[in-house]
Amino acid sequence: MKRLTPRSLQTFIIVLIAIGLVLMALGGYFNAAARQVGRAVVGAQAWLSQRYLALVDFLTVPRDLVSLRRENAELRAEVARLQGQIVQLQQQVTETEILAALVNFARTNPESDYQMANVIGRDPSPFLHYIIIDVGSSKGIRPGMPVVTEQGLVGRVEAVAPEAARVRLITDPASQVNVRLQGAETEALLIGSITGELSLEMIPQDVNVQSGDLVLTSGLGGGYPPNLLVGQVLTVRKFDYELFQQAVIQPTVDFSRLYYVLVITNFRPVDISPLVPTP
Amino acid sequence: MPMWEILLSLPVLGLALMLQLAVFSRFNLLFGSADLPLLILIAWGLQERVRWAWVWGLLAGLLVGYVSGLPWYVPLIGYLGTVGLAQSLRRRIWQAPFLAMFLVTLTGTLFVHALSFVSLRLAGSPLPLSDSFDLVTLPSVFLNLAVGIVIYPLIRDLAAWLYPLEAET
Numbered sequence: 001m002k003r004l005t006p007r008s009l010q011t012f013i014i015v016l017i018a019i020g021l022v023l024m025a026l027g028g029y030f031n032a033a034a035r036q037v038g039r040a041v042v043g044a045q046a047w048l049s050q051r052y053l054a055l056v057d058f059l060t061v062p063r064d065l066v067s068l069r070r071e072n073a074e075l076r077a078e079v080a081r082l083q084g085q086i087v088q089l090q091q092q093v094t095e096t097e098i099l100a101a102l103v104n105f106a107r108t109n110p111e112s113d114y115q116m117a118n119v120i121g122r123d124p125s126p127f128l129h130y131i132i133i134d135v136g137s138s139k140g141i142r143p144g145m146p147v148v149t150e151q152g153l154v155g156r157v158e159a160v161a162p163e164a165a166r167v168r169l170i171t172d173p174a175s176q177v178n179v180r181l182q183g184a185e186t187e188a189l190l191i192g193s194i195t196g197e198l199s200l201e202m203i204p205q206d207v208n209v210q211s212g213d214l215v216l217t218s219g220l221g222g223g224y225p226p227n228l229l230v231g232q233v234l235t236v237r238k239f240d241y242e243l244f245q246q247a248v249i250q251p252t253v254d255f256s257r258l259y260y261v262l263v264i265t266n267f268r269p270v271d272i273s274p275l276v277p278t279p
Numbered sequence: 280m281p282m283w284e285i286l287l288s289l290p291v292l293g294l295a296l297m298l299q300l301a302v303f304s305r306f307n308l309l310f311g312s313a314d315l316p317l318l319i320l321i322a323w324g325l326q327e328r329v330r331w332a333w334v335w336g337l338l339a340g341l342l343v344g345y346v347s348g349l350p351w352y353v354p355l356i357g358y359l360g361t362v363g364l365a366q367s368l369r370r371r372i373w374q375a376p377f378l379a380m381f382l383v384t385l386t387g388t389l390f391v392h393a394l395s396f397v398s399l400r401l402a403g404s405p406l407p408l409s410d411s412f413d414l415v416t417l418p419s420v421f422l423n424l425a426v427g428i429v430i431y432p433l434i435r436d437l438a439a440w441l442y443p444l445e446a447e448t
Contacts, residue, residue, distance in 0.1 A: 121300025126312045126415045127395050127406065128348045132300060158348060166348060174404040194410050195310060 098260050105150035106262065112225070113266040115139055117147075119258045120164070129172035129192060131155075131258060136163045144223070144269035147261050152229035152252035153177070153217060154261050156269075165263075170230070171196040171255055178220040179230055183213035187220065190230060190249065198231060198249040205245055209236045215249055222270025283441060288335045291437070295319050296342050303426075311418030313426040316343055317391060320358055321383045321427070322434035324365030325376060328442035336362035350398045357394045361387030377431065384427045385420060392416045 024030060099116075106114045115135055123130035135141050137160045147154040147167050155169040170177055171192040179190045179200070186207040188200040203209060213233040219226030231251040238245040299315045306312060316339045324332040340355030347354060365383045372379045396411055 121297075122304035123349075124296070124299050124304055124314065124316070124343055124347050124354075125349050125395055126304075126307070126310060126419055127392075127399055127404075127411065130348045132346070166346075168348065173406055174399070174402075191405075194406055195414060 095259070101150040102260060102262055105148075112264045114262040115141065115265050117165075117261050117263055119261060123166070127173075127194065129169040129175075129196060129255075130158065131167045131169060131261075133165050133167055133261060133263070134163070135263065136161045136165050138162045140265050141165050141263055142268075144267075146224050146228065146264045146267055148228060148264065149253055149258070149261055151254070152231065153224065154253055154255075154258065156223065157263065167261070169255060171198060171251070177224060177230065178218045179215050180218040181207075181209060181213045181233070182216055183233075184209050187218050188215075188247075190215065196255060198251055200233070200247040200249055201244065203245045203247060205238070205240075205243070207245070209233060209238075209245065209247055211235060222272060224269075225264065225267050284329065284331045285334050287437075287441060288331075288338050291319065292316060292335065292339045292342060295339075296346065299343075300346065306422075308418040308422050310414045311416065311420075311422060313422040314388065314391065314419065315426070315430070317358060317361060317387055318384065318423060318427050318430045319434060320362050321365050321380060321387055322431045323438065324362045325369045325379050325383065325431075326435060326438035326442075327369060329438055332362050332366055333359065349395055350402065353394045353398045354391070357387075357391035360390055364390075376435070377428070380427050380431045381424055384423050388420045388423050389416065392419065 025034075102114075102116060106112075117133035117135040119131050120134045121132040123132070131154075133147075141157055141160050143157050143160055145157045147156060153170055155167045155172070155175065157165050158168040159166040168175055169192070170190065173192050173194050175190075175192040177190040178187065180187045181200075181203070184203075184207045186204060186209075187202075189202045190198060190200055192198060200215065211233050215230040215232065217224040217226055217228040217230060229252055231249040231253075234248045234250040236245060236247045295315045303313045303315050320332070320336050320339055323329055323335055326332075336359040337355070340358040341351075343349075343354035343358070344351035361383065364386060365379075368379050368383060372382075392411075392415070396406060396408075399406055
């Protein structure tokens with residue numbers, strides 16, 4: 001039998017100790033010590049990891065700034081594009097609403113034929129309250145045809161070209177419209193002014209005119225069809241020493257925001273000028 | 280070159296009239312508005328090497344007279360008269376072009392507005408004198424002077440492009 005050498009004995013002892021330690025560990029004798037050691041190791045690991053990540057952050061931040069700036073620029077461009085799209089869509093919604101209102105007006109007033117027109121400009125002279133529309137004689141537009149919106153009376157076609165027409169607004173200083181006051185059941189003359197203010201003239205003194213009375217075209221004189229809404233009485237000026245009273249009218253149409261109008265194409269104005277006596 | 284100057288008038292004044300109808304007539308100060316064709320005519324008439332400014336005035340007058348509700352002769356006379364004034368002043372105060380621009384703008388605006396007012400009154404439009412002056416003419420003068428500051432350099436560059444210095448030598 002071969003004798004054990006000192007080296008073999010040493011190895012045997014070490015293996016025995018190792019097995020003993022494993023058995024003791026499995027038996028739970030080292031738990032308290034293992035927790036202490038584990039806590040220390042985990043703490044050290046966390047510290048090391050945090051420092052490493054901080055170092056990585058420090059080294060990679062400039063690269064991130066560049067990419068963030070690029071991303072920011074892309075997002076800004078995207079926002080600008082979307083904002084432009086929103087404005088465009090809002091404009092389309094507004095146009096659709098206006099057109100729907102005009103269509104609704106035409107449906108509820110079937111006695112007239114209408115031609116829709118875009119307002120493409122205003123008269124170059126500030127003394128005149130005219131608009132230019134994009135339909136003309138090629139679409140059957142003739143001078144004298146009334147122009148309305150769903151809100152009320154706008155004016156009358158004054159001059160016509162093949163593809164455009166000029167419309168005198170009722171706010172023009174030279175405009176005169178025969179109207180009637182719905183509440184007071186009387187007739188009067190609506191005139192414009194250089195400031196765009198509408199006023200009623202020739203109201204008899206004995207008529208009781210109230211603020212809020214509706215003003216409609218009377219059809220007298222043949223210049224406009226009857227019963228087109230013009231506005232409401234805002235204030236009344238009445239002096240005992242005058243023959244007639246006057247009233248300021250709030251028009252139903254917003255003349256500063258005219259985009260689309262309707263031309264009443266089946267109305268033929270009556271020329272009464274030969275019947276007017278000349279002095 | 281004169282042919283080019285005359286040919287150039289149509290697109291320039293046509294564009295100016297379109298801008299006037301669509302933009303400048305809608306941009307009001309009180310009840311006045313700037314007159315872009317008039318400002319272009321004044322700036323063009325003040326350019327040293329321009330020879331056919333009166334043709335520009337004639338064309339602008341006819342265009343505006345056709346489009347506007349004013350009697351056709353009012354813009355024609357107003358614009359031609361203003362161009363004449365600009366051309367008579369350009370050699371006298373050529374060292375101060377902006378001063379000349381302001382002076383002719385002021386005079387030209389008053390002239391065109393006076394013609395418009397008189398012709399409309401004669402046609403039966405009940406325009407009150409004081410309101411017309413306070414609410415229309417004075418704001419229009421102010422707007423024309425302001426817009427003229429922008430228009431003059433643009434027209435000067437246009438004239439320099441059409442009449443480069445080398446062409447004279």
